[in-house]
Ligand SMILES: O=C(O)C1=C[C@@H](OP(=O)(O)O)[C@@H](O)[C@H](O)C1
């Protein structure tokens with residue numbers, strides 16, 4: 001479905017409740033499948049988390065996780081240790097282009113039985129679950145941290161735990177730390193020193209407890225962008241967030257200060273306020289927070305400032321090639337963008353074209369990142385329901401704060 005966002009203004013003060021972090025939810029859902037004594041609150045209502053829940057409770061021999069990358073990677077490790085179970089894990093056309101070889105090889109090294117069904121190195125894969133007896137493996141860490149998190153999530157169930165040696169520059173480190181922090185929270189001992197991660201087997205008597213998922217910071221990014229493009233004094237309150245987040249995308253607080261957005265933490269919420277700060281050209285390395293690259297690029301374009309983003313090497317293998325998608329769509333709006341395999345350079349823009357139809361490439365973040373353009377001029381978003389991958393109520397929430405949307 002295509003929607004038109006007419007030129008809009010947002011309310012002077014507004015508040016939004018955002019669903020639980022997709023990343024935390026998908027980790028905790030898997031851990032709950034291993035340790036059913038845990039009770040989970042504020043689990044994400046995203047398609048990706050619903051698919052994860054469904055897959056973990058399915059008894060079918062074919063499990064289809066559509067576009068959900070973390071689910072694909074985490075479930076590969078999960079099914080590899082389900083003794084006696086045989087599962088073919090598959091996904092969307094794009095999922096079949098997203099590499100999984102580094103994870104499959106690490107699991108095979110530990111003794112897992114996994115075969116490629118179509119193309120070597122890519123889903124679908126056929127997994128025959130078995131007991132893994134080895135406990136040491138090395139893997140390349142510069143392609144996706146999801147491979148590492150997948151291994152860490154099953155590590156405490158291996159009889160001797162797991163020692164991982166990470167090769168090369170480690171990418172998306174906060175996501176690895178998130179996995180380790182959640183293991184600590186449930187009572188599993190672990191350490192991460194230099195390039196070595198050690199996870200101990202879980203104690204026999206892991207205590208039952210309630211784990212509360214913080215709301216999703218990547219979803220919050222679109223409100224930081226809205227605040228940055230709004231009039232001075234606009235306030236947006238988002239919940240439920242905490243100052244010491246496990247999510248690396250909470251770097252938004254520091255990043256958006258540069259664009260005149262001040263963030264205050266109160267109880268369980270954050271309030272974003274647009275100030276009159278002068279906005280200057282922006283340079284940033286997003287190796288630790290790749291999912292907010294699209295949001296930031298569009299904010300800078302709409303503010304009319306130059307921006308240089310680096311550390312974007314993982315963007316080519318996400319829901320779409322996000323570097324090419326950003327260049328194509330920003331240029332439709334009149335911007336000028338240069339990309340390499342790992343960086344994006346945006347020239348200062350003088351104006352924004354109206355009524356441009358933004359293609360979304362089955363990528364939720366393309367749809368959501370371009371929505372704030374509507375504060376400057378009317379814009380069309382193609383295949384708008386793609387947002388449900390991480391944030392199903394996104395368009396309703398924008399309407400509730402003043403957006404004029406025609407379907
Ligand atoms: O572990 C996770 O929950 C994620 C890790 C990141 O992937 P990469 O490590 O592949 O960059 C991120 O982009 C993705 O949206 C979620």
Ligand SMILES: C=C(OP(=O)(O)O)C(=O)O
Nearest residue numbers: 067068069070291318319
């Ligand atoms: C890259 C993302 O998700 P995944 O890799 O889990 O599909 C994302 O949500 O931006």
